[in-house]
Amino acid sequence: MTSAFATYPGYRFPAEIISHAVWLYHVFSLSLRDVELILAERGITVTHESIRNWCRKFGSEFAAKLRRRRPKPGDTWHLDEVFLRINGVLHYLWRAVDQHGVVLDILVQDRRNGSAAKRFFKRLLARLRYKPRRLVTDGLKSYGVAQRELLPGVRHRSSRYLNNRAENSHRPTRRRERQMQRFKSAEQAQRFLAAHSMIYGHFRPRRHLMAAAAYRRVRMKAFQIWRQETCAQAAS
Structure with missing residues (x-):
């Protein structure tokens, strides 16, 4: 990792520790208290509330940096939606991935009608700035409304x-x-899942399609990019 002297303004812990905590929380199915315990085993005394603040503050920033570094996604978009129950109210998580399984974007909405589908399509087109060659969806008619x-x-x-x-x-x-x-609110779900899908996916290539040597190279490159974007640039 980078030097322990790399810091973020206003934070007393080095950037190396903060980025490692965010990495643990998003890449593995760990609670904030689990991350606190792992850091404590390494002699780092920090509360789970501080880790929560780190993940809220830096998770979205790190994800945005990784998004800018990723190669251009494929030209076939697979779209799907699943329900989320937030405070007893039904919401829907809209997700788009390309033919390689790379998550393009997600959006939490309280509807899954034609207007919600069009809102998600507009978000995808604005962020990716190119049109796909093919769309693949389930039988929800709202996708057809937005596509036409x-x-x-x-x-x-x-x-x-x-x-x-x-x-x-x-x-x-x-x-x-x-x-x-x-999730406690739609805003919390959107903020967390948008960062989680990018950070988690950055370290989860399609391993079953790679030889061992190729997978190790991809994994090494992923760690290199993570260190550059979360530590080295913060120190410069």
Whole structure:
């Protein structure tokens, strides 16, 4: 890692410790108290509330930096939505991934009608700044409404059997939802999941498609980028 003298303004702990805590919390299914215990074993005394503040403050910043560094995603978008129950109210987590399983974006909304689908499409197009060659969705008719209005020239395949890639990408979210004993607000869910999908995915390449040597190279590159974006640049 980088020198322990690398710091973030206003924080007494080195950038190395803060970034490591954020990495532990987002990459593994750990609670804030679990991260506190791991750091304590290494002689670092910090409360779980401080770790919570670090993750809230730096999680989104680190995710944004990683997003800028990722290669251009693929041209086939798989879209899916799952329900989230927040304070007893039903919400929907909209997610888009490319054909390689890379998460493109997520959006928490309280509807899954045509207006909600169009809002998610507009967010994707604004962030990615290119149009896909093909869309793959389940049978929800709201996707067709948004596709015909915003992406009329894009081929759209609608089938519950073709969208496993997007459905499988929801699994880390479900694990974290159980670990966190559900989300407390739509804003908290959006903030956490947007950072989590980027940081978690950065360290989770499709290992089953790689030879061992290739996977080790990709993993080493992922750690190198993480250190550059969370520690080295903060010290400069």
